[in-house]
Amino acid sequence: MTVSQADATVSPEGRKLLGIWETAPGIFGWLATVDHKTIGIRYLCTAFFFLIVGGLEALVMRVQLAQPELKLLSPDAYNQLFSMHGTTMMFLYALPMLSGFSNYLWPLMLGSRDMAFPRLNALSYWTFLAAGIFLYVSFPIGQAPNGGWFAYVPNTSLQYDPGINMDVFALGLVFLGISTVVGSANFIVTLLRCRAPGMSVNRLPIIVWGTFTASCANLLAVPAVSLACAMLWLDRRFGTHFFDVAGGGQPLLWQHLFWIFGHPWVYALVLPAMGIVSDALPVFCRRPLVGYTLVAISTVATMILGFGVWVHHMFATGLPVMSLSFFSAASFVIAIPSAVGVFCWIATIWTGKPQFTTPFLFFAGFVMLFVIGGVSGFMTASVALDWQLTDSYFVVAHLHYVLLGINVFPVVGGIHFWFPKMTGRMMDERLGRWTFWTMFIGFNAAFFPMHVTGLMGMPRRVYTYPAEMGVGGLNLLSTIGAFVFALGVLLFLLNIGRSLRSGPPAGDNPWDAPALEWSTSSPPPVYNFATIPQVASRHPLWEERLGETDRRSILGDRASTGMVLDRGKETIGVTPLDAEPNVVLKMPGDSLLPFLLAAGMTVLFFGLLARSGWAIGAGGLAEIVILFLWLTPRQFAESEEVALHE
């Protein structure tokens, strides 16, 4: 049933490829690797670490809010915690987590040997890690960012926030933006060029559609926030007046720049996760996704519409009613592609044969949470109603249903799903089911009551609230729910730890899934595929049984007549739409340059933070030297002639 393939340990071809592709041993190899699988797993682990950090911050806040007028935290400590919680989850967890999936999975799903720019890939990870550390550097000295993840001016201007708190925030986001943009460019080019022959755009897994769409959006959206943060930093430290009222600046300019970035960003955080569900849920329904084309189109449509709704974060800022009405209507319209997705997933379950595995539970749970988060979004889309809802706990409920429901649940389900591929071992099913129910019940107990506290008028971002508001009981329930949810996360980590050591061996394709990544071994060899697969349908491993076409993909052993590309580190490049092979791509080997470039950038940004000319100079100079080395062309003439076995 599963397609067997060349085993690296026996086949001479595999041994040769291993020699070409394997990362060097030791600390050098650890710092210099450009293997997308290693980078992907690093992304996943680092992002999960930040999820735990942000979660612990949330738990401390939940204790403070468990009852009215508690005094566990000072207002200042609370403000730092909620700001870091938001910043961590939005920037250091949600997108990097999805980048981890995509980094690991893309070349395997697309039938390539690596991403288009492996060194940029490594740079993107190291920069993310360095920016994450940078954003936390002032936390231990009690000077962490304290103006919220949205950092509204003038509250974050030097006059009202004189510490280094918001300098860390502003520079940290510019720093992190480099990682995001570099990663996004890499995804876009990878999709356009680095696929197996035959992997045309109508055969792409939906997570690829999701990440590609999100990456295009990031290229357009991230510069807005990087610019805004740079302007904030200049206002704070160099006396410019972009946002400074006294100098004729406009506080609302910040909000526009921030939300022109912020709202597309929110979709970038969910579209790839919805892709995880669209790809993995059908496996447990034993059938292809219903409405593949509809889901792919609505993914793109959501993102395009997502650029036209940012003002719904600003309904109460006193903009003209006419423009508010436009943005309100646009915010209703954006629910339509989401409805398409929901109906497609339900139809897939309905017409399929559900297998109640842990990933299935997470994906089915996701559908319900998505609907609840969706309808609360529908309520906040209404400009008149939003004049009441905005900045209340209702919005806190909404955004957590959206971000945990559509990001965390698919992510945890996705880890259960691909863990066997990544490690070669299965995760424990019984513990997995316990994890799901604990997380699902804890999540709803924590966040559903927030709808009600919001409707009862509890404002957001308050460190305490008076007893007379009558929301003490519901807040206690939220706090208990948050701890139950945290217990679920703990069970998940326990399962990971146990399964890593003693999970049963998975085999190549334990779920009998249809996509290319399951045609190689678990874990995959460093070169992914001994011979480049040739794809003939959307479900290469199911095509015999689905009988949609007579054409057959050529995979694994059967691909022994295909392209081996063993004259150096090579993969195949294809035309953007139809995936016709047209070039052999020379891939770079291990390189310290990405790590060094990120390290130089770190020196530069710490220099900017400390406004130390010495550090800025050293960091800047290092960057120039490293970029020079990076961009120095190399000769591939001796290996230009490549044998294409047909």
Place this chain on the structure above:
Amino acid sequence: MRRLLALFGLCLLPGGCARAPLSYLDATSPIGGAIASLGWGLTGISVGVCIIVGLLLVVAIVRRRAAADTAIGPVNDRLALRWIGAGVGVSTVVLLGAAIWTLVTVHSIGEPPRNAPLTIDVVGQEWWWSVKYRAADPAREFETADQLVIPVNVPVKIELTSRDVIHSFWVPKLGGKMDMIPSRTNVTWLEADKIGDYRGQCSEFCGLQHANMAFNVRVLSQADFDVWWTRQLQPAAGSPDTDAGLNTFMVRCAACHTIRGTPAGGILGPDLSHFGSRESIAADLMPNTPENLANWIDNTQTIKPGVKMPELHMLASEVSDVTSYLENLK
């Protein structure tokens, strides 16, 4: 229907809205009520959608199938796609309806009435509200703080701005939020249909004491309101030479606070003229009683950490002098 829904809501909300002073779904005022109707409508649609989709999902999962069949086979999705089309079509109609309802509501409440008989300026600042009553006759204008007093059944135009960071003006039972942005003046309006007290709250994060930046709206009959206004115009009696409380106030408090009719003219803190007639102190943090006021003066930074008012370490006799002086400014 509204009443039925409201009843349903009361069962849903523990304790009910009656004890939730910021709850807006049971608002009856012209603006608050219009939004509440829309709110109940959209909540009803939302709950309905969740129930329908939830049921579809559950049925999809548990409906009867040939046991233990996991084989992959050919599929035909034509019927499923037709159902998806129907579902999306119905959703679109509902969304369109909700959008139209929203726009109609916005149209009815979005713009302040042209000839509102009363205009009040409210200036937000960390972490209190300066309130100025406008009048055609400048002699009848005056300032107060942390409280709005308005007549019942009269549309009141509110002009909002901020002296420092962005705040947001929100009296949930009377209407929606409107931000107070430095360098801009935003206009909103309120109209109360019932006499009573309503709580207002800052709803844009504004720093350390955002949580405790509230105010009180007292709605009076037109006659009572006129009396109240006239009384507010009366200067405070007494002079620092004869009144020990005022003397202490001049030494300890007047650099920041104003009391009309006395030499005290500071503008950094709230105007304290007619302080004794106010409902609450410290931006609606505590009821206005002599004990609370004395406690506030003694422990300002403990009660409201970070607030701009310093702890003055006044003698007990000074505290009691100032307290009784302020409480007598009716």
